[in-house]
Amino acid sequence: MKEIEQLVRKNIIALKAYSSARDEFxxxxxxxxxxxFIDANENPLGSVGFAQSYNRYPDPTQRSLxxxxxxxxxxxxxxxxxxxxxxxxxxxxxxxxxxxQKDTILITPPTYGMYEVAANINDVxxxxxxxxxxxxxxxxxxxxxxxxxxxxxxxxxxxxxxTGNLLKRDDIVRILQTFTGIVVIDEAYIDFAETPSxxxxxxxxxxxxxxxxxxxxxxxxxxxxGMAFAHPMIIQLINKVKPPYNINQATQxxxxxxxxxxxxxxKHLQTLIAERVKLYDNLTRMPLFEKVFPSEANFVxxxxxxxxxxxxxxxxxxxxxxxxxxxxxxxxNTLRLSVGSPAENELLIEKLRQFSI
Ligand SMILES: *Cc1c(COP(=O)(O)O)cnc(C)c1O
Numbered sequence: 001m002k003e004i005e006q007l008v009r010k011n012i013i014a015l016k017a018y019s020s021a022r023d024e025f026x027x028x029x030x031x032x033x034x035x036x037f038i039d040a041n042e043n044p045l046g047s048v049g050f051a052q053s054y055n056r057y058p059d060p061t062q063r064s065l066x067x068x069x070x071x072x073x074x075x076x077x078x079x080x081x082x083x084x085x086x087x088x089x090x091x092x093x094x095x096x097x098x099x100x101q102k103d104t105i106l107i108t109p110p111t112y113g114m115y116e117v118a119a120n121i122n123d124v125x126x127x128x129x130x131x132x133x134x135x136x137x138x139x140x141x142x143x144x145x146x147x148x149x150x151x152x153x154x155x156x157x158x159x160x161x162x163t164g165n166l167l168k169r170d171d172i173v174r175i176l177q178t179f180t181g182i183v184v185i186d187e188a189y190i191d192f193a194e195t196p197s198x199x200x201x202x203x204x205x206x207x208x209x210x211x212x213x214x215x216x217x218x219x220x221x222x223x224x225x226g227m228a229f230a231h232p233m234i235i236q237l238i239n240k241v242k243p244p245y246n247i248n249q250a251t252q253x254x255x256x257x258x259x260x261x262x263x264x265x266x267k268h269l270q271t272l273i274a275e276r277v278k279l280y281d282n283l284t285r286m287p288l289f290e291k292v293f294p295s296e297a298n299f300v301x302x303x304x305x306x307x308x309x310x311x312x313x314x315x316x317x318x319x320x321x322x323x324x325x326x327x328x329x330x331x332x333n334t335l336r337l338s339v340g341s342p343a344e345n346e347l348l349i350e351k352l353r354q355f356s357i
Contacts, residue, residue, distance in 0.1 A: 017240040058249040078232040086226025097152040098124040105153040110328035115155040136163040140174035157186040164295030189297035191217030206231040308333040
């Protein structure tokens with residue numbers, strides 16, 4: 001795949017990946033009692049003071065877990081990378097494609113802060129094209145006008161954090177068809193939106209990377225498990241660069257268990273989406289807010305008529321912690337409210353009503 005290869009840093013093309021014990025012996029005999037594993041300097045006696053054994057290194061390529069995710073997402077296992085949160089995928093993509101002090105990424109503020117932080121850590125420049133103020137949409141034209149020969153990655157977040165809106169398909173298609181670098185679509189909140197994932201289009205766009213996560217809809221933020229979906233060649237590059245055992249054994253086991261609970265997942269989703277709709281309706285009916293931004297995610301961005309910081313402080317005094325997003329471009333005087341449990345949302349509304357009178 002020349003069109004991908006020519007985008008990759010030379011040292012990464014030349015890189016010979018670390019070969020772990022588990023890479024070199026791939027036999028499916030790990031559970032057999034008859035095989036002696038003395039190839040990885042593990043502790044053969046088990047884990048100290050813990051009934052469950054974590055004494056063996058985990059599968060570096062998470063084959064069982066990827067097979068399940070492949071079924072769920074209707075894709076092939078070789079199009080999947082699993083990371084220690086999707087933040088790991090963001091960092092690895094920048095490291096693979098961007099030459100420090102030379103190449104750049106393009107982001108569309110206001111958006112998720114990690115793209116910028118990961119670029120800064122890697123000493124990679126950042127181009128910014130603000131979202132449209134009227135609807136927080138992107139202008140494909142403005143984005144394409146801003147790219148340079150050094151622009152390697154465009155990060156698009158849909159539904160976008162912190163604004164909550166989906167980016168229009170036509171605008172993204174236009175970028176995918178014109179930009180010769182990598183387009184990353186961050187779908188951390190896609191489960192809450194009524195739109196198909198871009199994963200379904202991977203075959204048409206070999207330079208597309210789709211990010212998803214178990215941190216939001218699946219309720220596993222504490223586990224740290226993120227997904228990247230892309231052309232197998234991009235996945236192979238990420239696998240070459242990633243730490244060998246980046247997804248620990250406990251995470252792989254728990255995720256496999258959770259993936260069997262599809263009914264529970266649907267119940268969570270239904271509750272959270274219904275609560276978002278209710279929260280939005282309640283907020284829009286309150287005179288306290290100048291603007292309540294429509295959301296396809298599990299949060300709602302609001303602009304109070306009063307000082308956002310004052311409302312933020314009041315909510316803290318009522319033991320309710322929200323996110324003040326006022327420092328973000330186009331988000332002056334805004335707070336981001338995550339959808340809580342039904343009881344939490346009721347309490348939030350009650351406290352907000354008390355503030356407005
Ligand atoms: C929460 C979030 C993520 C998830 O990050 P993890 O590292 O997987 O927890 C990714 N992108 C956006 C836009 C987010 O808001």
